[in-house]
Each structure stands twice: as structure tokens, then as C-alpha cells.
Amino acid sequence: MDRKVKIGIIGSGGIAGAHVRAYKQMPDVEIVGVADVIPGKAEEFVHRHELLDAQAFDSHLELLELDLDGVSVCTPNIAHHQTSVDALNAGKHVLVEKPLAITLEQGIEMVQAGKKAEKILTVGFQPRYDPNMKAVKKIVQSELGNVYYVQTGGGRRRGMPGGTFVNKSLAGAGAMADIGCYSLDLALNALDYPKPLSVSAFTSNHFGTNPKYHPEAEKFEVEDFGVALVRLEGGKVLNFKISWAMHADSLGPTLFLGTDAGLKLTPAGSGPWSGVWDGGIGSITMFHDVQGHHTESTIPVQQHQYDIFYEKVRDFVVAIKEDKPAPIPGEEILINQAIIDGILRSSEIGKEVDIEIPEV
Numbered sequence: 001m002d003r004k005v006k007i008g009i010i011g012s013g014g015i016a017g018a019h020v021r022a023y024k025q026m027p028d029v030e031i032v033g034v035a036d037v038i039p040g041k042a043e044e045f046v047h048r049h050e051l052l053d054a055q056a057f058d059s060h061l062e063l064l065e066l067d068l069d070g071v072s073v074c075t076p077n078i079a080h081h082q083t084s085v086d087a088l089n090a091g092k093h094v095l096v097e098k099p100l101a102i103t104l105e106q107g108i109e110m111v112q113a114g115k116k117a118e119k120i121l122t123v124g125f126q127p128r129y130d131p132n133m134k135a136v137k138k139i140v141q142s143e144l145g146n147v148y149y150v151q152t153g154g155g156r157r158r159g160m161p162g163g164t165f166v167n168k169s170l171a172g173a174g175a176m177a178d179i180g181c182y183s184l185d186l187a188l189n190a191l192d193y194p195k196p197l198s199v200s201a202f203t204s205n206h207f208g209t210n211p212k213y214h215p216e217a218e219k220f221e222v223e224d225f226g227v228a229l230v231r232l233e234g235g236k237v238l239n240f241k242i243s244w245a246m247h248a249d250s251l252g253p254t255l256f257l258g259t260d261a262g263l264k265l266t267p268a269g270s271g272p273w274s275g276v277w278d279g280g281i282g283s284i285t286m287f288h289d290v291q292g293h294h295t296e297s298t299i300p301v302q303q304h305q306y307d308i309f310y311e312k313v314r315d316f317v318v319a320i321k322e323d324k325p326a327p328i329p330g331e332e333i334l335i336n337q338a339i340i341d342g343i344l345r346s347s348e349i350g351k352e353v354d355i356e357i358p359e360v
């Protein structure tokens with residue numbers, strides 16, 4: 001493609017600003033339109049970000065009538081599905097913010113729309129661009145032998161969002177989907193996304209619904225804590241736990257236990273909103289036997305200068321320009337989505353549920 005890539009933004013809230021900041025650093029990209037359902041919000045966003053050539057709309061359907069190559073979907077979770085399907089059906093490539101969707105069925109429809117349109121559907125997991133995440137995957141696949149147990153997740157002591165993140169009609173799900181999808185991606189991507197078979201989950205929201213802890217307690221409907229045991233194909237099991245708020249400083253490290261070695265990861269950062277993987281990896285330790293001795297090896301954490309958010313947005317643009325496959329394909333993230341869907345179903349009925357992902 002020897003012209004500028006034409007981009008539209010759907011949803012003009014907080015994260016849309018990060019997408020725009022990334023696109024604006026790219027001389028080969030022009031942002032031609034922005035849409036938001038709140039009347040006047042897209043217009044205000046266009047002015048604030050000095051998007052001089054961009055048109056503003058109150059509906060994504062009007063935006064999709066423009067001559068666009070791709071869109072960033074930056075709406076609350078619940079609207080990822082419809083806006084992405086509409087964009088793909090209109091022949092636009094899609095970078096959708098995480099989580100992919102709320103239910104597995106929505107995720108399947110999104111992937112099907114992408115396949116039918118032969119357009120990119122990629123999911124915004126910027127931690128994939130962290131060199132330490134790449135190093136973890138390499139170690140898991142080369143040093144550990146047969147990995148049979150993974151424990152992941154994370155816990156903020158106090159880190160509950162508000163606004164569009166806490167009621168079911170906009171967020172669809174709480175901590176399990178919001179920050180949990182990153183943990184799932186960290187663990188499952190390292191294992192090349194094995195298929196989940198069943199899940200038994202428990203969720204609660206004792207903090208979010210208590211005005212002592214959350215200013216919007218009266219409209220807080222999603223989970224602020226959850227734990228799930230997920231059986232994976234190939235004789236593996238995943239123990240997944242997440243909290244937005246709790247009376248503890250940690251829900252434990254991420255562990256990969258293999259037949260030859262084990263790997264322990266702790267998240268970077270400190271403070272009430274830390275303890276999860278969107279802030280990067282703080283330490284990596286490998287447990288193995290060397291000449292018959294129990295050995296702990298500290299793997300250096302690379303201090304990098306990458307703007308991983310920029311990298312994810314750039315990879316989307318490069319895929320459009322060079323006709324490449326989706327950098328983080330929706331099809332792969334369907335597995336992540338299937339687990340979140342299973343957790344919501346299992347916690348609702350209080351029993352283990354089967355997970356079946358149809359061929360798409």
C-alpha cells in the first residue's frame with residue numbers, strides 16, 4: 001500500500017486516547033473518523049486530540065460508511081461484538097480492545113465475520129510485545145518438559161475501576177474478563193493455547209457492592225474476585241484467580257510446573273493497583289535440578305524502552321499495509337474467551353461446566 005492507512009476509532013473514551021496517540025506517531029496513518037454513542041463526545045474528542053481531518057459521528061454505522069482501511073474498537077466490553085461484526089461486514093480490518101467479547105458465542109460471530117470478509121480481527125493484548133513475556137514463552141517451551149499445572153492470575157489489593165467497567169449492561173463481566181484476560185493470555189500463549197475442556201468457578205463482589213470500598217457501589221454488578229479450575233487438553237490443569245480488591249497483598253505468583261523444571265513469575269509494580277500482568281513481569285525464577293542438586297536460577301528481567309502499546313497498534317497497521325495475518329488472531333483468543341464464558345456460566349450455577357469450542 002503506497003498511500004496512508006485510513007483509520008477510524010469506535011468509542012472515544014480513555015483507551016481511545018492511547019490508540020490515537022500511537023496512530024499520530026505514524027506518518028503513514030491518517031485518522032479519518034471517530035464515533036461515540038454519547039452525542040457530541042466524538043466531536044469533543046476530535047478537537048481535543050487535534051484530529052483536524054477527522055469527522056465525528058454519534059453512531060459507528062455512520063463512521064463505517066467512510067472510506068476506511070481499519071478501525072480500533074475502543075468501546076466498553078459489551079459493545080465489542082456488535083461494532084466489530086459491523087466493521088468486518090463493512091469490509092474494514094479490526095483491532096478490538098481486550099477482552100475480545102463477553103460470551104463465546106459473540107467471539108465466534110466476530111471470528112466468523114472476519115473470515116467471511118477476509119479481514120483482520122486482532123485483539124489488543126499489548127503485554128505480548130513485552131520482551132519478558134516472549135522470554136517466558138521460550139523458557140516454558142524449551143526448558144520445562146511436559147507442563148501439567150499452571151497457576152496464574154493476580155490480585156490488586158484495591159484496584160476497582162468504575163464507570164463503564166462495573167455494570168453488567170456495559171462491562172458484561174468484571175475482574176475475570178478485565179484483568180483476567182491478560183493473565184490467561186500470559187499462561188495460555190506460553191503453552192500455544194491448549195483447548196479448555198471444563199471449568200469450575202466461583203466469583204464474588206463483596207468489595208464493589210460495599211459503599212465503604214466503592215463510590216459507585218449501588219450500580220456495581222460484576223465480579224471483583226474469582227477463582228477457577230480449568231481442565232485443559234493434554235492432561236494439563238489451570239488454576240486461575242483474580243481480584244480487583246481483597247484484604248491481602250497477593251494471590252500468589254504465576255507458576256508453570258513441568259516434568260523437567262518449574263517457572264515462577266511475579267508481576268512488576270507496587271501499590272494498590274498492582275499485582276497483575278498489564279504492568280509487566282517483576283521477576284522470573286526457574287526451579288530445576290543441576291547435577292542432582294535443587295537449583296533456583298534467576299532469569300534476568302529485561303529493562304526495555306519499548307512502548308508496548310505503540311507496538312501493538314503499529315503491528316495492526318503493518319498487517320493492513322503488508323496484507324499479513326492478524327498479529328493476535330481473534331481465532332486464537334476464542335480460547336481465552338471460552339474460559340471467561342465458562343467461568344461466568346459455572347459461577348452462576350455453582351457447578352463445573354463443559355467447554356466446547358466449535359470449528360469456526
Ligand SMILES: NC(=O)c1ccc[n+]([C@@H]2O[C@H](COP(=O)([O-])OP(=O)(O)OC[C@H]3O[C@@H](n4cnc5c(N)ncnc54)[C@H](O)[C@@H]3O)[C@@H](O)[C@H]2O)c1
Nearest residue numbers: 011012013014015035036037074075076077079097098164
Ligand atoms: N489495553 C489496555 O491497556 C486497556 C486499558 C483500558 C481499557 N481497555 C479496554 O478498552 C475498552 C474501553 O475502555 P475505556 O477505559 O476507554 O472505557 P470508557 O468508558 O472510557 O470509553 C468507552 C467509550 O465507548 C463509548 N461507546 C459505548 N458504546 C459504543 C458504541 N456502540 N459505539 C461507539 N461508542 C460507544 C462510550 O460512550 C465511551 O465514550 C474496554 O473494553 C477496556 O477493557 C484496554
